[in-house]
Structure formats: C-alpha cells, structure tokens
Amino acid sequence: MFILSILSDLIRIPPHTFNVPIQEALKNEIHQKYSNKVLANVGLVLSLWDIMDIKEGLLRPGDGASYVEIKFRMVVWKPFIGEIVEGTVNDCTLEGIKVKLEFFDDIFIPQKMLFENCEFKGVEKAWVWKPDEDTELFIDIGEKIRFRVEEEAFFNVKPKTNINNEVEKSSTPPYAIVASCQTDGMGCVSWWD
Amino acid sequence: MKVLVERDKFLSDYEVMEHLKSMKKEWTVQSNEKRKKFVNHGGLDLEVITNDTLKYLSTRPCSHIKSDNDFAELMKYLNTLSLVKVEKLEIVNALPRSMVHLYSIIEECDTRFESEVCEQILEKINDLFPIEETEEAEEAEEAEEQEEVDDN
Numbered sequence: 001m002f003i004l005s006i007l008s009d010l011i012r013i014p015p016h017t018f019n020v021p022i023q024e025a026l027k028n029e030i031h032q033k034y035s036n037k038v039l040a041n042v043g044l045v046l047s048l049w050d051i052m053d054i055k056e057g058l059l060r061p062g063d064g065a066s067y068v069e070i071k072f073r074m075v076v077w078k079p080f081i082g083e084i085v086e087g088t089v090n091d092c093t094l095e096g097i098k099v100k101l102e103f104f105d106d107i108f109i110p111q112k113m114l115f116e117n118c119e120f121k122g123v124e125k126a127w128v129w130k131p132d133e134d135t136e137l138f139i140d141i142g143e144k145i146r147f148r149v150e151e152e153a154f155f156n157v158k159p160k161t162n163i164n165n166e167v168e169k170s171s172t173p174p175y176a177i178v179a180s181c182q183t184d185g186m187g188c189v190s191w192w193d
Numbered sequence: 194m195k196v197l198v199e200r201d202k203f204l205s206d207y208e209v210m211e212h213l214k215s216m217k218k219e220w221t222v223q224s225n226e227k228r229k230k231f232v233n234h235g236g237l238d239l240e241v242i243t244n245d246t247l248k249y250l251s252t253r254p255c256s257h258i259k260s261d262n263d264f265a266e267l268m269k270y271l272n273t274l275s276l277v278k279v280e281k282l283e284i285v286n287a288l289p290r291s292m293v294h295l296y297s298i299i300e301e302c303d304t305r306f307e308s309e310v311c312e313q314i315l316e317k318i319n320d321l322f323p324i325e326e327t328e329e330a331e332e333a334e335e336a337e338e339q340e341e342v343d344d345n
Contacts (some may be wrong), residue, residue, distance in 0.1 A: 003202065032239070102245045103245035
C-alpha cells in the first residue's frame with residue numbers, strides 16, 4: 001500500500017544548478033537524498049509527489065550554494081497491519097518463508113504463523129500444507145503467495161564508519177515485515193482460483 | 194529533516210503507477226532533448242526504485258485498469274456500499290475475482306453483506322476490467338508447460 005507523507009527539510013542547491021528552475025533543482029536534490037531509502041517509522045520512500053511550499057533561500061558564509069527550506073510530499077510504501085499483499089516466495093527454511101516484492105525483500109512468514117498442519121520438506125525445500133489427509137499443497141520457491149501483514153519493525157542501521165575494517169556486517173534490514181498465512185484465501189494465489 | 198505527517202493520504206496502486214510512468218516519460222523526453230549535455234534527473238536510486246516498482250505494479254491487477262473513467266465508476270459503485278475507506282482501497286488495488294479473495298479483504302464479510310451483494314461486486318469488477326481471454330489461456334498454457342518441465 002502506498003501513502004503520502006508530508007516532510008520538511010533544508011535542501012542545499014549547488015551553484016551549478018542555479019540555471020535550471022528551482023522546482024527542477026529541488027526535485028533532483030530530493031530524489032537523490034530520499035529515493036529508495038527507508039525513513040524510520042515512515043516507510044520505504046519512492047519518489048517526490050509534489051512540493052507544497054518553498055521558502056526563500058538562505059546563504060551560508062564560505063559556501064556558494066543556497067539553502068532552501070521546503071515542505072513536500074513523498075510517495076512512501078508502507079503496508080498497514082492487516083493488509084493483504086501478494087508477493088513471490090524467495091526462500092523456504094525450517095523457520096519459515098521469505099517473501100519478496102520486486103522492490104522490497106524483507107518480508108518473513110514465521111513457521112508458527114503458517115496454516116495448521118503445515119510441514120517443511122527439507123529435501124524439496126518447500127512448505128507443504130495438508131488441509132486434509134489426502135491433499136498436499138506445496139509452497140515452492142518462486143510461487144506467488146498471498147499473505148496478511150502482522151507486524152512491522154524499523155531498525156536503526158548505523159553508517160559504516162570504517163570501510164577497510166569490515167568486521168561487523170550487520171544483516172538486520174532497516175525495515176522488516178512479519179506476515180501470516182492462516183486464513184482462507186491466503187497462501188499460493190493459484191490454490192484459490 | 195522533519196516528518197510533519199507520517200500518513201497524510203492513501204494512494205491506490207493505479208495512482209502510483211500513473212505518477213511513476215509520467216515521471217519516467219519526463220526523463221526520456223529530457224534526455225532526448227539534451228542528448229549531449231549531462232542529464233541529471235535524480236540519481237540512480239530513483240531509477241532503480243521506479244523501474245522495480247513499475248515492474249511490480251505491471252504484474253498487479255491495477256495494470257488492467259485502462260482509463261480513469263472506469264476507475265471512477267468502480268469507486269462510485271463502492272461508495273454506495275457501507276465499506277470502510279481502507280477496504281475500498283484494498284478492493285481497488287486487488288480487484289478480487291473470486292469470493293475467497295473478497296472475503297479475505299472485507300472483514301466479517303458474511304455477516305455484513307448478503308452473498309448477492311458480494312456477487313454484484315465481483316460482477317462489477319469483471320464488467321469494468323475484463324481479463325482478456327487470450328492472455329489467460331496463454332498463462333494457463335505456460336503454467337502447464339512449466340508443470341511438465343517440473344515433472345520431468
């Protein structure tokens with residue numbers, strides 16, 4: 001689900017863009033700063049929607065650029081709790097299923113949030129749902145899956161301070177979603193057609 | 194940076210798709226005009242997320258929506274029912290074609306709506322945004338082929 005968020009920021013307009021209209025210059029600067037980034041408690045930012053207000057530019061001694069305070073709206077991807085989303089199965093492990101969308105990868109369905117009578121088959125690397133004795137429904141990698149959003153979590157990812165010293169490579173994503181697959185209509189899309 | 198309003202308005206998939214498409218068009222026009230000059234339209238990140246999102250949206254039901262009028266008509270119809278705003282939005286985004294799907298979107302659908310009403314919703318969606326037969330047949334064929342490959 002996509003939403004609009006209102007933000008305000010002080011944007012630096014570098015001197016070499018003084019020849020283009022200020023809206024264009026601001027648009028480029030905003031896109032470079034925010035696009036494809038996760039804002040804590042807001043979501044994954046896609047692009048600018050519109051600029052609502054542009055204040056007068058400010059100058060700073062020793063810098064040729066102008067600083068402009070603006071108010072603008074961004075298109076943000078942030079599903080709400082309880083939303084039904086469709087994605088592709090990325091990986092199946094004993095812990096659960098990893099789901100990805102084309103632009104967002106950190107969705108996880110833990111094993112306890114799958115259907116009852118679900119079983120993991122290590123050989124085939126797939127989860128199997130047994131709605132009754134004789135039926136076996138497979139959730140394979142690459143299959144389209146429908147799920148309900150249950151939880152979301154934001155982590156503060158610290159910037160890399162030392163590039164040469166790659167000791168700690170944190171694997172926690174800045175924005176992760178926990179989903180469930182327990183009611184009718186959930187699971188592989190093809191089951192319910 | 195300050196976040197003034199976290200969730201100002203909801204957007205439907207269709208609106209986002211149109212917005213991204215128009216943005217992408219702008220770049221292409223710009224880069225054609227000033228081919229020789231250095232063109233800067235917002236960096237690599239913007240391009241990556243736009244392309245990925247458009248790819249995602251093209252697989253979503255909103256790609257079946259052909260015109261704004263059809264979209265508006267569906268909204269007008271949904272407004273006549275006592276649905277919550279979010280539910281309407283989800284219907285518009287998902288365009289459910291089957292009962293199970295509709296039931297999963299609308300909470301307590303069986304107590305709130307008669308089954309005829311549900312069928313009417315599905316019918317309306319099918320009327321306004323028909324899935325082309327050929328496409329479906331092709332997909333089915335592809336799926337069968339895939340299965341055969343898998344079996345082998």
